[in-house]
Amino acid sequence: MRERHYGREILVYPDRPRRLEAILRETAGAFSDKWAVAELGGRRYTYAELAERVEAGAAWLHQRGFRPGERVALLLGNNALFAVWTFAILRAGGIVLPVNLRLHAAEVGAILSDAAPSMVVGGEEASHLRSGLEGYRLVSAEEILAQKKASSLEELGSEDDPAFLIYTSGTTGKPKGVVLTHFNVIHSLFHYREVFGTSPDDRTLVAVPLFHVTGLIGQLLHMVLVGGSSVLLPRYQTDDFALALEQWEVTFTFAVPTIYAFLLAHGLAQRRLPSWRLAAYGGAPMPLAVLQALTAAFPSLDVRNAYGATETASPATLMPRGATALRPLSVGRPVPKGEIRIDDPDATGVGEVLIRGPMVTPGYFQRPEENARAFTEDGYWRSGDLGYLDEEGFLFVVDRLKEVINRGGEKIYSQEVENILYQHPGVLEAAVVGVPDPLYGERVKAVVVPRPGVSLVEDELRRFLSERLAAFKVPEIYEFRDSLPRNPGGKVLKSLLRQER
Numbered sequence: 001m002r003e004r005h006y007g008r009e010i011l012v013y014p015d016r017p018r019r020l021e022a023i024l025r026e027t028a029g030a031f032s033d034k035w036a037v038a039e040l041g042g043r044r045y046t047y048a049e050l051a052e053r054v055e056a057g058a059a060w061l062h063q064r065g066f067r068p069g070e071r072v073a074l075l076l077g078n079n080a081l082f083a084v085w086t087f088a089i090l091r092a093g094g095i096v097l098p099v100n101l102r103l104h105a106a107e108v109g110a111i112l113s114d115a116a117p118s119m120v121v122g123g124e125e126a127s128h129l130r131s132g133l134e135g136y137r138l139v140s141a142e143e144i145l146a147q148k149k150a151s152s153l154e155e156l157g158s159e160d161d162p163a164f165l166i167y168t169s170g171t172t173g174k175p176k177g178v179v180l181t182h183f184n185v186i187h188s189l190f191h192y193r194e195v196f197g198t199s200p201d202d203r204t205l206v207a208v209p210l211f212h213v214t215g216l217i218g219q220l221l222h223m224v225l226v227g228g229s230s231v232l233l234p235r236y237q238t239d240d241f242a243l244a245l246e247q248w249e250v251t252f253t254f255a256v257p258t259i260y261a262f263l264l265a266h267g268l269a270q271r272r273l274p275s276w277r278l279a280a281y282g283g284a285p286m287p288l289a290v291l292q293a294l295t296a297a298f299p300s301l302d303v304r305n306a307y308g309a310t311e312t313a314s315p316a317t318l319m320p321r322g323a324t325a326l327r328p329l330s331v332g333r334p335v336p337k338g339e340i341r342i343d344d345p346d347a348t349g350v351g352e353v354l355i356r357g358p359m360v361t362p363g364y365f366q367r368p369e370e371n372a373r374a375f376t377e378d379g380y381w382r383s384g385d386l387g388y389l390d391e392e393g394f395l396f397v398v399d400r401l402k403e404v405i406n407r408g409g410e411k412i413y414s415q416e417v418e419n420i421l422y423q424h425p426g427v428l429e430a431a432v433v434g435v436p437d438p439l440y441g442e443r444v445k446a447v448v449v450p451r452p453g454v455s456l457v458e459d460e461l462r463r464f465l466s467e468r469l470a471a472f473k474v475p476e477i478y479e480f481r482d483s484l485p486r487n488p489g490g491k492v493l494k495s496l497l498r499q500e501r
Contacts, residue, residue, distance in 0.1 A: 006362035008379030011337040057088025060147035068093025075122030093156035098211035102488035105132030177365030187358035191335040200227035269297035289425040307331035354380035405434035426454040446475035
């Protein structure tokens with residue numbers, strides 16, 4: 001079934017709730033005594049308690065003159081108050097603006113200047129950002145707890161109203177505010193539930209920051225939809241993560257592949273984790289050695305890739321059950337109501353990945369020119385990624401459009417080379433870039449982070465790649481380092497790697 005939203009004819013789930021706060025209310029009615037969110041060593045709320053806090057929080061906002069459509073910036077880490085504030089703002093008809101705590105104060109100031117929130121909320125974790133809050137009072141996150149009386153507000157808004165305004169860090173240029181509506185997010189939650197088969201029996205460990213769509217939508221809100229529970233890890237520590245997996249009987253995790261590699265290096269395979277059934281990952285290819293080690297240690301564990309962006313409210317593709325071993329380099333198939341098209345494919349079928357569906361943002365906040373460039377006339381979002389679809393509809397992403405290496409006229413996709421590097425058992429992380437060359441235009445450079453306790457040498461990697469790639473694709477320059485430079489959103493800064501010689 002298709003409906004028209006934001007000027008696009010898109011596939012939808014016809015039987016759906018219209019607002020996110022309505023999902024919480026329904027779940028609280030069905031699972032009132034079940035805990036919804038729990039901080040590691042801190043607060044814990046049942047669904048009934050969370051719903052009560054949210055109604056009181058919406059009343060607190062209303063009493064302070066808050067109006068529907070206004071934005072509230074949240075400078076909060078992974079804690080239970082993030083959930084309270086998020087749903088209270090939505091219940092009051094507002095828009096949640098989660099701010100990346102890893103940003104510099106000046107960057108936060110630029111976001112606030114662009115978004116113009118009516119309120120900025122934070123805790124101790126935001127103290128280093130105070131210099132970027134010029135003109136704003138930092139409201140303590142605890143203030144909302146003082147309100148005891150529940151809201152008497154009528155039901156506010158429609159499904160096409162914005163629910164979140166999330167600024168992308170990007171790899172270049174000024175951050176842009178991505179508008180995500182209730183309609184967008186609810187469809188993403190339905191996609192996760194359908195493909196991952198989640199239920200009230202699930203319990204997720206949230207180590208990904210809640211100011212990212214993965215932690216916020218893929219885990220916290222996802223669990224609210226299905227009646228599951230979220231264990232919130234304030235910050236990632238390998239030992240804390242591993243211990244929480246065991247003690248909290250976690251069933252579902254979502255992390256970058258590096259996290260799983262660190263866990264294995266710290267003895268994860270020796271732990272008894274009978275409840276752990278699903279390990280989702282994204283952001284980078286899973287090193288073959290890590291995938292094999294995970295499945296060898298936990299034979300019943302379903303390891304699955306996911307691909308998406310802030311603009312797609314988290315997933316655009318999800319790996320079906322049992323398909324990872326057959327296609328370890330694929331990011332999966334389009335989500336059930338999503339559509340993917342490859343634009344202007346070359347002779348090998350590689351072109352820009354275009355994405356359409358109910359989870360795709362209506363556009364960037366106050367950026368009409370950017371929106372005109374970002375969307376096709378028939379409603380597809382231009383991802384900026386290069387990829388191809390195989391005969392069974394699985395997507396393979398090979399590079400960013402702007403990062404293709406041109407060596408003497410030969411196009412080299414960096415992710416193709418990175419995927420092979422990730423198959424080497426000693427490689428933890430890898431990034432491949434082009435660096436200027438007077439003869440060929442560009443040369444191929446590989447920057448590699450070895451796995452803990454492993455010593456790698458250039459000749460070994462060169463030989464490994466030469467056995468698996470065409471000669472012109474094999475990097476000529478190798479650099480070994482302890483970590484890759486990343487922006488506050490966690491994306492590898494390849495521009496820095498190109499500059500470092």
